[in-house]
Amino acid sequence: MDFDLSEEQRLLKDSVERLILERYGFDHRRKYQTEEAGFSEAMWARYAELGLLGLPFSQAHGGFGGGAVETMIVMEAFGQALILEPYFATVVLARGILRHRASEAQKAELIPPIAEGRMKLAFAYAEPQSRYDLFDVQTGAEKDGDGWMLSGTKGLVLHGEAADRIVVSARTAGGSRDNNGIGLFLVAGDAPGLRRRGYPTQDGLRAAEITLENVRVEPADVIGDPAGALPIIFRVADEAAGALCAEAVGCFAEMHSITLKYLKTREQFGTIIGSFQVLQHRAVDMFVELEQSRSMAMYVTMMAGEGNTTERERAISAAKAQIGQSAKARSASSRSSSMVASA
Amino acid sequence: MDFDLSEEQRLLKDSVERLILERYGFDHRRKYQTEEAGFSEAMWARYAELGLLGLPFSQAHGGFGGGAVETMIVMEAFGQALILEPYFATVVLARGILRHRASEAQKAELIPPIAEGRMKLAFAYAEPQSRYDLFDVQTGAEKDGDGWMLSGTKGLVLHGEAADRIVVSARTAGGSRDNNGIGLFLVAGDAPGLRRRGYPTQDGLRAAEITLENVRVEPADVIGDPAGALPIIFRVADEAAGALCAEAVGCFAEMHSITLKYLKTREQFGTIIGSFQVLQHRAVDMFVELEQSRSMAMYVTMMAGEGNTTERERAISAAKAQIGQSAKARSASSRSSSMVASA
C-alpha cells in the first residue's frame, strides 16, 4: 500500500511540469494552435528530447520502460495545459496497440522513429455509426493476394490528419457488430486511396474523418491476428480511458487553482469575492470533487496491471464515471447536472 | 386561467387553518397520539361540525359538493399539522371509492354517518406481496350463495384498526396479478373471521395488518362490478396521490416557516445564524423547491377532472415525483439525494 512516486517518477513529474510551466501557458497554446499542424512541432521535438515519446516502451525497444504510473504523471501535467500535440493519439492510443500486439519487426521499425519524434501515429477505431461500440466496425478488409484491401469510413480519428501512420480497425469476417472478425492494419497517412478531412475539435485539437477506398495493406503491416483484434482494442481503450482520467485531473486541478487565485484577488462590493461564504463552500465542494477524482485516477493507474479483466474494467468505468461527474458538478449550489440525472 | 380560490373556498381555508392553528400545535399532536385510538375523537367531531367529513360528497348525499380544490385546501392545512385522524383514510380513500362506484342505497346508508362523524372507513387495497402494484391481489372472494366469502391478508391498511367499515379489494377471478377479476367489498371492522393487528406508523399514525378468514359479505355490500373494480382503484389512488401532494406541500411550507424563524432567532458566533450566506442560500433553495411543489399541487388539483386518463395520470405522477424530490432535496449544499439518483 503505497501512493508515493519513486525517485525516477518524481524526476519525470518535475521535468514535465517545469516544461509545461515554462512553455505551455494559455498564450503559448493559442500561438501553437495557429501553426500549420494545429500544434507545436517544436514542443513535439522537446517531448522527444525529454524521452516522453518513448516512455511506455520497453528499454529493449528504445523506450524508457515506463508503465501506467509514468503515463499518469505525463497526462496529468499535459492536462494542466491542455496540450495540443498528438501525444495521446500517438503514445497512448496507437502505441498502446503496438506495445500489446505488434510483431518484433514492427516494433523495431516503428518505435525508434516515434521515440525520436520523427513519426506520429493515430488510431482509427470509430466509425460514423459506431457511437461508443468499439465492435461496431463496417470498414471492410478483403484478402488481396498476400495482403489486404481496406474500404470504408473511419470517423473522429484524433490527430488523423497529422499522422504518418494510422492504425485502422477493419472487418475481415462476420457481421457489422460481431465481436469476431476485426483486424488491425497499419496504413500510411498518404496511402493511395486514403483521404483525410481534418477539422478542429471543440477543445482546439485536430481530428479527421478518413475514407478508405481500396487501400492496400502489405502482410507486414497487419498487426496480430486479423480476425481477433477486439480484445486488444478493448484493452487499449481501457488504458486510454485511464490516461484521460489523469489528464482530466490535471485540468481539473489547474482550474481549481485558477479559481482559487481569482477568488483571492477579484474584488466586488468592496471585498474580495473569496470572502463570501457561498463561494468558499463552492470552492470546497470543488476541492472535494478534485480529491475524489485524484483518488480514482490513482486507483485506475494502480489497477492497470490487474489480471482480472472484469475487475480492471470495473475500475476504469468507475474512475471515468467519478471524474466525469465530479468535473461537471457545477457545485452543490446549483443542481443542473444532478437534476438531469435525478429520478 | 385562474389560480384564485372562490369566496367559499377562501372561507373553508380560513376556517381549517384557524382550527389547526388553535388546536393542532405539535404539543396537541403529542397528546392526541396518546389517546386510545391514537388520535383525537374530539377533533374528529370538530371536523364533522365544520363539514369537512362531508366535503367531497354531493349535496344530495348530505355532503358539501366540494371537489379537488376543497380537498387540496383541507389536506394542505392538515399537512401543516400532520394530523393524526383518519381523514385521508376515510374521506379521501374509502369515500373516494364510494363516490365513484357505490350504489345509491350504499351512499344513502354510509354517507350521512360519515359526514356526521359517526362512522370511519378504511380502504384495504395492499397486500404483503403487492408492493406498489394495485392489481396484485391474492385475497380471494368466493361466491357464497347470493353473497361472497373473503379470505386472505391485507397489509398496511391505514387506520384499519379504527375503521367501522373497511373497503376490501379481493379477487373474484383470474390470476394473482391479472387486471380483471378484482372486486370491492364492504366489511364491518368487527366482522366474524376478520382479525386486525394494529400498529403505529413511522409518522405516528395508525395502520393495521388484516387477515380475513371466510368473512361473509352480503350482496348489498358489494361495491360495483365484482370483477371490474381495478379502474376505480386506480382512479382513487390518483386522487389520493393528489391529496397527499397537497398534504406534503402544507407540511413543507410549515417546515420552511419554522426553519426561517429559527434562522432569524438562533444565535451562534455572536450573530443570528440567518446572517450566514450559505444558510441564506439554503433557505432560498428550499423556498424555490417549495414554490415548485406548490405549483405542482395546484396543477394536479386542476387536472383532477381531466377526462384524458393518460394526461391525468401523467400529471399526478409528475406532481408526486416533483414534490417527493423537492421535499427530500437536503438543499443544494449536500448532494446526498441527488447522488443516489445520479448516473
Add this chain to the structure above:
Amino acid sequence: MDLAFTNEEHAFREEVRQFLRDRVPPEMHRKLIESRNLSRDEMVAWARILNKKGWAVPHWPKEHGGAGWTPVQHYIFGEELQMYPVRDLPDFGTSLVGPVIYTFGNEAQKKYFLPRIANAEDWWCQGFSEPGAGSDLASLQTRAVRDGDHYVVNGQKIWTTLAQYADWIFCLVRTNPGVKKQLGISFLLIDMKSPGITVRPIQLIDGGYEVNEIFFDDVRVPAENLVGEEDKGWDYAKFLLGNERFSIASVGTSKERILRVKELAAKCRVGEERLIDRATFREKVAAVEIQLKALEVTQLRVVTNASKEQKGRQDPASAILKLKGSEIQQATADLLLEVVGPYTLPYVSEEDLESGNEPPIGPDWAAAIAPAYFNARKVSIYGGSDEIQKNIIAKAILGL
C-alpha cells in the same frame, strides 16, 4: 382555480401560431431548430416582420406602438415564439432601452428613437458591465465629463453583447465621482460611430464572438443624449433591470428543446436499441420535463397574478423564474449533448455551416449542439448570477 385559457386566449394563440408559420423565414427557422446563430441581417429582417404586424414592441404603451395585451396574452405570445422556436433575439432596444426612453426620456428622444427601435433601424447594445464592475455594477468607473454641450467619455465596457453589430449603445457612466457610488451615475445614449470608440470582439468557448470589449477614448457625446437627469442613472438602470419579462424563465424554449431531445433520441441508435427507449435516459428526460412543468405552472401563477396586482409589485414566485429557468435550460443543453454523443467533438464554425460548401461532419443536426451547450453556461451568470438572485430572494422575500 382553473387551468383553462379563455376562448379569446385560444384564438390569440392560434393567431400567433399562424403568423409564425406564415412569416418566419424557413432558413432562419432551420437554424434555430439546429441551435445555430442568426446573422445580423436575419435578426433585423425578423424584427421588421414583427413590426409590420405590430408585434415588435407589444409590451410598450399603446401610444408608442404597444399592443395593449393582457399579461396572459404576453405570456402566450412569448411562449409560442419560444416554442416555434424563435428565441433569444437581442432585445436591448425593445425590452431594455426602449422602456427607459419612453419612461424617462424627453420628447425629442422619444420621437426619434422609439420608432427606430420598433423597426430595428438601430441596433442597440448595453454598456453596463466593466472589468471591475460585474455583480457589483454600481462600482463602474467609465467617466463622462461635461464639456460645453457635450460629455466626454473615457473608460471601458466589457461583455457587451453583439456590440460589433451595434449602431447605438446605452451606457452607464460616472458623472460624479465624489458621491456614494450609486448617486454619481448617468444614463447616456452614444452613437457607436462616434470617434474614439473601439470595439474588440472576445472569442468565447463556443467559438463565436457574442460579446465584446468597448473602449472609450475621449468620445464626445452630445448632452442631449443624456436620458433623464444627470446622476440619476442608477435609478433608470434599476428600472431597466427590474422590468419583468415573462420570457425570462424560457419555458417555451426549454419545451422546444425537450421535444428536440426526444426527436433526436428517437433517431439515435445505441447498440441494439434507440436511445429514447433506454430506461435510464428516459428517466433523465422525465426529470427535466417534470421540473419544467412545475416551472410553467409557477410562471402562470406569476402571470395571472400580474393581471391583478399593482404594476411594480412583483409576485415572490417570480424570483424563481430566472433561477429554475437557467437550471432547466442548462439541463436541456446537457441532454442534447448526451444525445449527440461522440459527434459533438468536431468544431464547425458558423461560417462553414453558412457556406455549405462541404457536407457536414457527422449528422447534420450535430454541429451546433456543443457550442449551444457551452453558450448555455452563461444563463446562470448573466442578468444577475444565481448567487445574486439568491441574495435578493433571501433578503427581499425571506427577510434574512
Add this chain to the structure above:
Amino acid sequence: MDLAFTNEEHAFREEVRQFLRDRVPPEMHRKLIESRNLSRDEMVAWARILNKKGWAVPHWPKEHGGAGWTPVQHYIFGEELQMYPVRDLPDFGTSLVGPVIYTFGNEAQKKYFLPRIANAEDWWCQGFSEPGAGSDLASLQTRAVRDGDHYVVNGQKIWTTLAQYADWIFCLVRTNPGVKKQLGISFLLIDMKSPGITVRPIQLIDGGYEVNEIFFDDVRVPAENLVGEEDKGWDYAKFLLGNERFSIASVGTSKERILRVKELAAKCRVGEERLIDRATFREKVAAVEIQLKALEVTQLRVVTNASKEQKGRQDPASAILKLKGSEIQQATADLLLEVVGPYTLPYVSEEDLESGNEPPIGPDWAAAIAPAYFNARKVSIYGGSDEIQKNIIAKAILGL
C-alpha cells in the same frame, strides 16, 4: 505506487476476520445486520471481548494497553469491524476521553480511569453541547465554581449520547467567565451518580432515545477530577476533536450497507422482475458504489500518509473523509429505504423487536430500516456539521 497490502497486513486482516467470526455474539451480529440497536449489556460485553483480545484500545500508547499497530493495521482493523458489521459502538471512553486522560491527566487519573475505560467498567458520555452552544461550542455556559476542594457545577448539557447508560461524564465547564470565551473553560470528569444530576432522555424521530438533556444543579465535583489545568479545557477539547479517527469516513460500514442493499434487492420482486435487475435502480447503486470507491482510496491516501507524516499534521485530503463519508452513509440509508418500500411504514419499537412475542410486520428485515434512515440524518450534523467542515477546509486548506 502500489495498491497491494503486504503479506503481514493480509495475515493481520485474516486474524481480525477470524476473531470476529469466533467472537461476535450471533444475536448481536444479527441485530447489526438488521440496523437494530444494541442494548447496554451487549455493548459492554463486546467491549470486554475486545479487551480480552487486547484490541479494546489499540490506538492508545502501548504502556496504557495500546496495540502498537501501524496506521494501515488500524485501518484494516476498523474496516473489518465495520464490514462484519460491528459498527457505531460508543467510543466516548476509548476514543475521546481516554486519550485526553493519558495525554493531559495526572497519574492518579491515568491509573484509575484508563484500565476501567479499556475494560468498559465505566460507561462514559460527553458533556459538550448546550442549548446555546452548538456549532459555536466555545460559547458554553455551564458554570463550575471552586468551593474548597470541590467544584460546584450548575448548568445544562444537551444531545448527550446514551447518557442514560453512563457512569461518568466528561464535561466542558466555564470556570472563568471574565475572559475571552475560549480561555475560561475547564475539562471536568463527573460521576453521574453525583447528587444534583438529572438526565432527561429525548425521543428522536427514529423513535429511540439516543440522546439526552442533562441538568446540573449544585453538583459537587471533587477538584481532583479536573483534567490538566483550570481554564485550559478548550485546548484539551480541540485535541479531543482533532484526534483523527480512521473510521470517520465509515467506508467499511457503507460497503457492508451496499452489500445489504444488493442482497435485499435481489430478494425483492417489483412487478415481473427483481429490483436488483432494474436498470434505473442499478444505476443508483453504482453511483453510490463509485463514490465509495473513491472515498476508500482517498482514505487510504490519508492512512498511508499518516504512516510517514509527523504526528499532528493532517493530510488535507482527510478533511474530505467526514463530508463524503456522511453523504455516502446517508445515500446507503436512502437505498435501503427504497428497497424495503411500503413496509418501511410500520413502526416497531426496539422493545417489541427484542421481545419477539409477535411475528414481525412485513419482512423480518424491514423493521429497523426506516429508523436507521432517520438516524442517519445526524451524520452530516454531528461532530462538526457539513457547514462547519466546509468553513474549516475553506480557511485551513484553501486559504480563503
